[in-house]
Amino acid sequence: MARAGVIVVGLCLVLYFVLTGQWAFLYLTSGEPIGIAMGAALIVLPLIGAWAILREVQFGIQAERLGTKLDAEGGMPPAETELTPSGRIAKADAEPIVQRYAAEAEAAADDWRARYRLGVVQDAAGRRKDARASIRDAIRLAKDAPGP
Template sequence: MSGQDVAGAGGRAPSGRKVPRGLPGAIALTALLALYVWQIGGRGLAMLRSGEPVLIGIGVGVLVIPLLVIGLIAREYRLAATVQRMADTLAADGRLPVDDLPRSPGGRIDRAAADEAFEQRRVTVEETPDDWRAWYNLAFAYDAAGDRRRAREALRTAAGLFRA
């Protein structure tokens, strides 16, 4: 089945929503990680069945890796689904953030404009720390400022507030 069959005509899902651009890559990466988990899990189980105390200990350690991988993948997919629901909610309300920051001819965001937008959103979060919308906007301000780690933390905070 081709991507066109899954998404329907024009890259749209049967519900009429456009398929997220990164979804095929995420699915492919998840499939590769599933293959990795299967291989490592098989090796760990073989070590457990060996009956040798040292191999059993190593096998237990080896089996922890696939469990961590599965947990991290599930966490990221849950975050992605929640962020999409937040974006849909904001879009329905007409409050989805717009990337209108000035850019250089090379496409880089003007640092001073990003810092100014960030400061406004930081103040909003300080005034309304329980508002997921404020945290969502702060996440994209962090991203525009080039701080991906804090952007992700802010998205996780927004997602937690959204789910609550």
């Protein structure tokens, strides 16, 4: 389902580039300084947006690859407590679990698996920003790790 969403967003982005390119051309050829500035902005700003989307897609692919590998190894964190209907850890149970996985990740600072598990638990606890940072660290560590 997420891949279908990425494809739809990608197609919308292509359509956006075509339409924006047409407007940019019209503004750039207007001869007016404001029009030229707007035309330049219509070229630069979508490129920045495309770069940001590309980075997010790369992150998603790399995170999914590591998650699949960790799951195949049987290393994903087990559900230790009752989850809320949204799939989150109840707030009362979250802090001790996150702290335990954080301590494990600190003890094994070069192990991408420990950092990835921490990210999964942080995400389940509703700490999305921390989870993304931990998974980014796991991706970096996995790239730096020797071996296959």
